[in-house]
Amino acid sequence: MEAAERPNTPKSIVVDIVNLMNLRTRVTSWEDDEEIHVDVWGDNLGILIGRGGATLQALQEIVTTIIRRSRQETRRITIDVERYRERRRQKLREYAENMAEKALSTKRPVRLDPMPARERKIIHDALKDIEGVESKSEGEEPERRIVISPA
Amino acid sequence: MEANQATGREAGVKELLEYLARALVDNPEGVEVTSVEGERSTILQLRVHPDDVGKVIGKNGRIAQAMRTLIKASATREGRNAIVEIID
Numbered sequence: 001m002e003a004a005e006r007p008n009t010p011k012s013i014v015v016d017i018v019n020l021m022n023l024r025t026r027v028t029s030w031e032d033d034e035e036i037h038v039d040v041w042g043d044n045l046g047i048l049i050g051r052g053g054a055t056l057q058a059l060q061e062i063v064t065t066i067i068r069r070s071r072q073e074t075r076r077i078t079i080d081v082e083r084y085r086e087r088r089r090q091k092l093r094e095y096a097e098n099m100a101e102k103a104l105s106t107k108r109p110v111r112l113d114p115m116p117a118r119e120r121k122i123i124h125d126a127l128k129d130i131e132g133v134e135s136k137s138e139g140e141e142p143e144r145r146i147v148i149s150p151a
Numbered sequence: 152m153e154a155n156q157a158t159g160r161e162a163g164v165k166e167l168l169e170y171l172a173r174a175l176v177d178n179p180e181g182v183e184v185t186s187v188e189g190e191r192s193t194i195l196q197l198r199v200h201p202d203d204v205g206k207v208i209g210k211n212g213r214i215a216q217a218m219r220t221l222i223k224a225s226a227t228r229e230g231r232n233a234i235v236e237i238i239d
Contacts, residue, residue, distance in 0.1 A: 013174065020167040021225045047224050058220035065214060066174045069206075 008070055010077050013063050014038050023048060031075070038063075040081045048081050052116070053088065056081055089122055096126040099148050100133045109149040114139070120146055164226050164233050168195050171218050176203035192232040195222065204239045 011029035018025045018040060025042035040048065049056045060079040067073050080086065095112075103110045112123070120137055123146050127135045134151045137144050165186045173179035181200030186193055199207055208215045219235045226233035 008174070016170060017167070017221070020162045020170055021221075022162060022228065047228055050220065050224055055220055055224045058217035061213065061217045062171060062175075062221065065209070069175070 008066065010036050010038050010063050010067055010079070013066055014040060014059070014079060017059065017063075018048065021048070033075070035076045035078055036073075038077070038079045039083070040079070042082070045081050049084050053084060056084060057116075057118075088119075092119055092122045093126045096123045096148075097130065100127055100130045103133055103148045103150050107150050109147050112146045112148070114143045114145045116142070117144075120144070164193055164222050165195060167225055168197060168218065168222055168235065171221070172197055172199060172207055175214065176200065176206050178203055191230075192234060193226060194234045194236065196236050196238050198238045201239070204237070207237060 009029070011027055015027050018027065023042060023045065025040050025045065027038060027040050029036065029038045031037065047055065048059070050058070056079065060077065063079060064077045067077060078085070099110045099112060115123075124135050127133055127148065132151050133148050135146050135148050137146055139145055163186075165184050169182060169184050172182045172184070176182060176199050178200035181198075181203060183198040185196045185198075187196070197207065206214070207218070209217075215235070215237060222233045222235055
């Protein structure tokens, strides 16, 4: 197969996959010592993001697995679509701040919606910077959720 | 994919699954996908070399699940459903 002969990079694999999905995109990439980052740009790419970012996460997992098996690569591989991850992170931080405020003003624990582990981590990290509240997770996946309590 | 560009034909979910499976396994020549087209659904049966079954399933089935998610997303674009079966 021709694909085996050319050097596979995270970017080239993403390009192949979005082409096979018949999506019109532009793909850019940058890398540093810790991370290889691939950005996909285009219109109507909601289908590549999926509900709660599920399709984007699947794409990232597959590309990471392909790269790890075909060459020595230990850096983190991150794929984003139209800055979805960045925007989602910002929204989750704001949500965490609002819910912390609620816990503080009502002096009662606040239960958040269930979310995947990577999103809970963003919330936990955001709450570390807020005084007077603590957070823990409860329940089983995929219903696991964060509870914010006044400390 | 070269053939698709030459003919201008849109790639289908079968080509996508073949690509993903070949990139994941040690024996790409052992990858075989057959598709059965229903009215609204496509059933894709994936066969790989016996040594590669674990590679396309992954730990806790994560890779199989990720492939299904991508294939479903691609099929949705054409208003279709797609089901991936791994035959071992």
